[in-house]
Amino acid sequence: METDVETVAPDDEVSDVLGRLADVEFNGFPVVDPEGAVVGIVTQYDLVHLFQTEDRTLWIPVGLPPFTETLTYAVDVSWDDLDLGIDLARNADRPISEVMTTDVVTVAPTDDLDAILDLLADDERDINRLPVVEDGRLVGIVARQDVLRAVRDLRAESKR
Secondary structure: OEOOOOOEOOOOEHHHHHHHHHOOOOOEEEEEOOOOOEEEEEEHHHHHHHHOOOOOEEEEEEOOOOOOEEEEEEOOOOOOHHHHHHHHHHHOOOEHHHOOEOOOOOEOOOOOHHHHHHHHOOOOOOOOEEEEEEOOEEEEEEEHHHHHHHHHHHHHHHHO
16 A cells, blocks of 8 residues: 555645646545545546536527526537636635545455455446545555556566
8 A cells, every 4th residue: 555645635626636636647536634534535537527517508598688588509518618617617616525425435454455456346336546544544545556566466476
């Protein structure tokens, strides 16, 4: 496990976390409270999802306020530069607690490699990183890449 874990706080703003995520080589952060307890996890998926429209419909108001009539256009507006700017402005100051995943799968420092492999290979969840928790506090993180290296090293040792 990696013990030097970069984390974010539940009240950190989306824009700050996006900026930090752009500067690291992994795809998410554990979200920890002031006592060090894991309260969530925020990933690239969680943040990118903020910038994709759920339905691809654009409503254009017609006439004068209060705009009692609208024209409806079914267009793909999800990645248009203007829409991204509007989405960023609308979501930039939202706290991470509103977009994070709260159902976090964690492991203990004493969990064996097989248990960790089972979690990372789960068919229902796409887990890339497992926070390691001891006595209710974050003490490390295990990434898929760490597990692959460990398996490689074990195989190399057994061939000697």
